[in-house]
Amino acid sequence: MKPKERGKNLIIVNSLASCFLPLASVRQLFCLLLLASCALFSPALVHAQAVSYPTARNYAEPSIIPPEHPVDMLRMRLEVSFVPEQGLVKGRVTHIFAPLRERVYSIFFDGPGIRIQKAALNGRSLKYRISPPGITVYPDPPLQWNSTDSISFTYEATPRRGIYFIGWNDYTGRRHKQIWTQGQGIDNRHWIPCYDQQNDKLITETIVRFDSSYQVLSNGSLLSRTDNGDGTLTWHYGLAHPHSTYLVMLGIGRYGIKTVRTKANVPVHLYYYPESPDRVEPTYQYAAECIDFVAEQTGIPYPWSSYANIPVEDFLYGAMENTTATVYGDFLLVDRRGFFDRNYIDVNVHELTHQWFGDLVTGRAANMAWLHESFATFYPKLFRRQISGQAHYEWMRRKEQEAALAASEQNRLPLVHSQAGGTRVYQKGSAILDMMMYVYGEAPFRRVINHYLKHHAYGLVETNDLFQAFQDTLGLSPLWFFDEWIYRGGEPHYEVSYKDVTLHPGATRQTEISVRQIHMVDDLVGYFTMPVVFEVHYADGTVDRTKEMISGQADTVVIRNPGKRTIAFVLFDPGSMVLKKVTFPKSFEELKSQALQAPLMIDRYDAVAAMDKIGPASKRELLAKIFDQEQFFYIREEIVRQLANDTDPASIGILRKALRDPAVEVRSSALTQVLLIPTELRPDFELLLRDSSYSVEAAALARLSVRFPQQVRRYLEITKSDEGIGNQVRVLWHELNAGLGERASLKKLAEMCGPSFEFRTRINAFDAVKHLNYLDTAVALNLLDGMLSPNSRLRGPATGTVQYFLQQTAYRRILEQAYASVSWLPWQREILVQVIADR
Ligand SMILES: [Zn+2]
Numbered sequence: 001m002k003p004k005e006r007g008k009n010l011i012i013v014n015s016l017a018s019c020f021l022p023l024a025s026v027r028q029l030f031c032l033l034l035l036a037s038c039a040l041f042s043p044a045l046v047h048a049q050a051v052s053y054p055t056a057r058n059y060a061e062p063s064i065i066p067p068e069h070p071v072d073m074l075r076m077r078l079e080v081s082f083v084p085e086q087g088l089v090k091g092r093v094t095h096i097f098a099p100l101r102e103r104v105y106s107i108f109f110d111g112p113g114i115r116i117q118k119a120a121l122n123g124r125s126l127k128y129r130i131s132p133p134g135i136t137v138y139p140d141p142p143l144q145w146n147s148t149d150s151i152s153f154t155y156e157a158t159p160r161r162g163i164y165f166i167g168w169n170d171y172t173g174r175r176h177k178q179i180w181t182q183g184q185g186i187d188n189r190h191w192i193p194c195y196d197q198q199n200d201k202l203i204t205e206t207i208v209r210f211d212s213s214y215q216v217l218s219n220g221s222l223l224s225r226t227d228n229g230d231g232t233l234t235w236h237y238g239l240a241h242p243h244s245t246y247l248v249m250l251g252i253g254r255y256g257i258k259t260v261r262t263k264a265n266v267p268v269h270l271y272y273y274p275e276s277p278d279r280v281e282p283t284y285q286y287a288a289e290c291i292d293f294v295a296e297q298t299g300i301p302y303p304w305s306s307y308a309n310i311p312v313e314d315f316l317y318g319a320m321e322n323t324t325a326t327v328y329g330d331f332l333l334v335d336r337r338g339f340f341d342r343n344y345i346d347v348n349v350h351e352l353t354h355q356w357f358g359d360l361v362t363g364r365a366a367n368m369a370w371l372h373e374s375f376a377t378f379y380p381k382l383f384r385r386q387i388s389g390q391a392h393y394e395w396m397r398r399k400e401q402e403a404a405l406a407a408s409e410q411n412r413l414p415l416v417h418s419q420a421g422g423t424r425v426y427q428k429g430s431a432i433l434d435m436m437m438y439v440y441g442e443a444p445f446r447r448v449i450n451h452y453l454k455h456h457a458y459g460l461v462e463t464n465d466l467f468q469a470f471q472d473t474l475g476l477s478p479l480w481f482f483d484e485w486i487y488r489g490g491e492p493h494y495e496v497s498y499k500d501v502t503l504h505p506g507a508t509r510q511t512e513i514s515v516r517q518i519h520m521v522d523d524l525v526g527y528f529t530m531p532v533v534f535e536v537h538y539a540d541g542t543v544d545r546t547k548e549m550i551s552g553q554a555d556t557v558v559i560r561n562p563g564k565r566t567i568a569f570v571l572f573d574p575g576s577m578v579l580k581k582v583t584f585p586k587s588f589e590e591l592k593s594q595a596l597q598a599p600l601m602i603d604r605y606d607a608v609a610a611m612d613k614i615g616p617a618s619k620r621e622l623l624a625k626i627f628d629q630e631q632f633f634y635i636r637e638e639i640v641r642q643l644a645n646d647t648d649p650a651s652i653g654i655l656r657k658a659l660r661d662p663a664v665e666v667r668s669s670a671l672t673q674v675l676l677i678p679t680e681l682r683p684d685f686e687l688l689l690r691d692s693s694y695s696v697e698a699a700a701l702a703r704l705s706v707r708f709p710q711q712v713r714r715y716l717e718i719t720k721s722d723e724g725i726g727n728q729v730r731v732l733w734h735e736l737n738a739g740l741g742e743r744a745s746l747k748k749l750a751e752m753c754g755p756s757f758e759f760r761t762r763i764n765a766f767d768a769v770k771h772l773n774y775l776d777t778a779v780a781l782n783l784l785d786g787m788l789s790p791n792s793r794l795r796g797p798a799t800g801t802v803q804y805f806l807q808q809t810a811y812r813r814i815l816e817q818a819y820a821s822v823s824w825l826p827w828q829r830e831i832l833v834q835v836i837a838d839r
Helices: 024-037 277-283 289-298 345-354 370-388 390-408 422-440 442-455 463-474 479-487 588-597 601-613 616-629 633-643 649-659 664-673 679-690 694-707 709-718 725-739 743-752 759-772 777-787 792-806 809-820 826-833
Strands: 071-083 088-099 107-110 115-121 127-131 134-138 149-157 163-166 178-181 203-211 215-218 221-227 232-238 250-253 256-261 267-272 307-312 325-329 361-363 459-461 493-504 508-517 530-538 543-550 554-561 567-572 581-583
Touching: 107 149, 115 127, 115 134, 178 307, 203 215, 203 250, 215 232, 215 267, 250 307, 256 277, 267 277, 289 345, 289 370, 289 442, 307 345, 325 345, 345 370, 361 370, 370 390, 370 422, 370 463, 390 422, 390 601, 422 442, 422 479, 422 530, 442 463, 463 479, 493 567, 508 530, 508 567, 530 554, 530 588, 543 554, 567 588, 588 601, 588 616, 601 616, 601 633, 616 633, 616 649, 633 649, 633 664, 649 664, 649 679, 664 679, 664 694, 679 694, 679 709, 694 709, 694 725, 709 725, 725 743, 725 759, 743 759, 743 777, 759 777, 759 792, 777 792, 777 809, 777 826, 792 809
Parallel strands: 071 203, 267 307, 307 325, 361 459, 493 581
Antiparallel strands: 071 088, 088 149, 107 134, 115 149, 127 134, 163 178, 178 250, 203 232, 215 250, 221 232, 256 267, 493 508, 508 554, 530 543, 530 567
């Protein structure tokens, strides 16, 4: 396709004002948004290509529709008690509902494996039939419109999903004794017979009778807590507004609770383990502020009466946004040192955002997950911009863009496809929301979001509802944006180059920037239409900037240079606002200027990263200078990555500084990137054995022990009292000590493989026994136990470790003997036999 001629209608801007050259089809849209800041518009540009792609739904799957249901669930009252040592749930649930059909002859309730003892309709006994997925009831006479009915089930269940009993059979006293639930996706049905789909919302209340020395948490406000006089309390929680059943939760354990309040006086309950009150402060930073933040961003006050965060042991995921009560893995409940390695802040804002996106407005079906997860990934990024600054925000956006591009290496499924995958639903969707804000403006974007939430509060949504919110608030139909970013897949790949052209010798010059879209184009992915900023930076420090609508296969953007200034470097999309691949070759001189002078961190970073292929001799001096002046640590980390194995004294000097860098990421990079620790830096590396970060300490212990084996006993002495998250330091310590022939450490590692430790410790211990190639009966039994865990993050490594040892004849015998020594339950045997007995 021919580059466009712009002639005398070129826009030449010397200030930072923005201008668009819109396509006819989108011209009105951009005029509306940008007229105020835009002095000049060129005539509408007509592209030669006239391919008309169908929009919107054509790429969605017609088979994904919200499930049908004959009644509208209104309320659910759940009464439960437990025999935790047996994993037994004793319950009674009452559903109040209204028929949605003229006649309702039967209703199905999800409830696989639930043992129904009694079923009643409006207080009278009710005919029902049990099937593998649940319970079907048969009202006689059939139910009718305009009535409200209630069905109650008295039942027992011993579920292996949905509700988890932790530590009740641990007699070492090491484990926390807890009961917690995880409803999403469709697991609450294993302990509550209910219509367990997200497309019907209901008001729930939970009544739990339990040992009075434990705390009980559920959704909503604590309405009452009654002493039963027998060592138990009855806790009654209730929500005032409807939500979906996957958000029903329970958390039971021994906890301390600190309560803080938001600006709007919403109580925020921070649960912690009583033995470690020191973890409250590092873990729960900004716990109330982030609620105020999302409320301000969306213009919608926090939608519920209270909020709680509760850490639990062996959690299956990072965290879960149950309505008013987020459950999170206690590996995020960190002390001051653990905070350097992982923290709850971003997770907290993610789950909290779901209180609006997911809990207040809920996708009608599972393929609308992006309406939950993309937003819950997007707002933490905005919150980071507020607390950590613009550079951090740019970095997070870039990581999302990279993740989305990597996903496209596998397939190019659209964001709304049911198989889109987590990377798209979380990161790509968040990057798209960034672009939505970039294209339509931050204030208009906020208006759209506010309307979308307000209009559908406590209700159900689909992607089109967000589209309609643009119509209702801005009078816009952003068809092209939704089409290319949401309903279709892929991302643009731009090839960019420029020419510094002298127009009239001795008179004037202009910079001609050519852009070509070189990605594969087909029915799924077209040429992208996006506004892109172009900047020409000159050697004298001045800048020309223009914003152009780039849409066809090839475009040329011209920026006049009447002052005949020397170009230092050119930026295509400064700040990396657009999700894309770019091929834009630059000389070392250009990269150098960009690395030193580009105003935005991500552009300076890109220049440094692009020097990767350049030999150290040419860039050493420059990178040393940048290392000293860059505030943002990932640029310093990149410099360490490039020079860590350069033996020149200047590079050694950078490495030495990196080992004392204030940022964990830089110290960590120095440790991991250097292939051979230089002898003269041994004392500097040894400093890291006392690092504030447990991860850095563990990595230093590992690397130094390999490099200087004669020093191992001294290293063990220095690190002997540290544990680390998931006992990472402790396990490594025993591994090294066992390597010195200390049998006691082998015994300790065998124990740490077992169920009296939380799952992260066990995984670390599995790795240690593998490194040592050590297996005894105790380890074997602990591995088999790990293979049966409901937590796939433990089950996977346990199975992998067993498979590793099975390859060795002597160890295979130990594993087979261990397997034969236990009388397993049928479901346990079914799992184990797949790995053990088939051999
Ligand atoms: Zn989420």
